[in-house]
Amino acid sequence: MAAIRLGDVAPNFTAMSTEGEINFHDWLGDGWGVLFSHPADYTPVCTTELGTVAKYKAEFDKRNVKVVALSVDGLESHHGWVNDINETQNTTVNFPIIADEDRKVSELYDMIHPNADSNATVRSVFVIGDDKKVKLTITYPASTGRNFDELLRVIDSLQLTAYHKVATPANWNNGDECVVVPAVTNEEIPALFPKGYKEIKPYLRMTPQPNLN
Numbered sequence: 001m002a003a004i005r006l007g008d009v010a011p012n013f014t015a016m017s018t019e020g021e022i023n024f025h026d027w028l029g030d031g032w033g034v035l036f037s038h039p040a041d042y043t044p045v046c047t048t049e050l051g052t053v054a055k056y057k058a059e060f061d062k063r064n065v066k067v068v069a070l071s072v073d074g075l076e077s078h079h080g081w082v083n084d085i086n087e088t089q090n091t092t093v094n095f096p097i098i099a100d101e102d103r104k105v106s107e108l109y110d111m112i113h114p115n116a117d118s119n120a121t122v123r124s125v126f127v128i129g130d131d132k133k134v135k136l137t138i139t140y141p142a143s144t145g146r147n148f149d150e151l152l153r154v155i156d157s158l159q160l161t162a163y164h165k166v167a168t169p170a171n172w173n174n175g176d177e178c179v180v181v182p183a184v185t186n187e188e189i190p191a192l193f194p195k196g197y198k199e200i201k202p203y204l205r206m207t208p209q210p211n212l213n
């Protein structure tokens with residue numbers, strides 16, 4: 001199994017989930033997607049993570065991003081645990097959770113790291129663009145819950161690059177100045193960035209965030 005790298009087409013699969021069978025590429029449609037794994041159902045950190053993702057649905061929707069979770073637990077376990085997530089996190093789980101009991105998807109996406117735990121998936125995240133290509137991968141250990149504000153921040157950055165030819169500098173947050181990507185020439189800037197730009201060095205050109213009024 002080859003590692004999945006940035007720019008690769010996200011491998012397609014068919015799997016059972018809490019919302020029925022999913023053909024991944026069909027399910028993605030022409031939007032963006034997040035596929036994220038957790039180590040096990042009925043565990044504390046995972047309970048908080050899935051509750052948080054449910055509460056962020058409007059934020060993912062705004063960005064045209066569908067979210068799907070995965071662990072190697074079965075469907076019955078997922079359904080029972082969803083009741084606990086809803087109860088303890090004051091939310092309603094509103095995205096599918098893949099039941100990867102045969103590890104088909106976990107192995108396809110290299111989500112089991114045997115030297116960490118041979119029986120469970122690590123906390124992997126794959127962000128997939130509307131061209132079905134992998135835009136971002138993140139791997140966290142079981143003991144560290146992910147920061148979903150950071151995930152939204154990164155998706156904003158990825159979409160700015162995809163649609164507006166800017167990159168984002170260190171510690172960028174929505175609304176901050178962006179970096180004109182090196183492939184854009186100074187001659188192209190007025191048409192692409194009518195708000196103007198600052199040239200600090202020929203290779204370091206800043207422009208106001210292009211998708212804001």
Ligand code: BEZ
Pocket residue numbers: 039040043044045046047142143
């Ligand atoms: C958790 O979700 O809390 C967890 C899962 C596996 C190992 C450690 C923590």
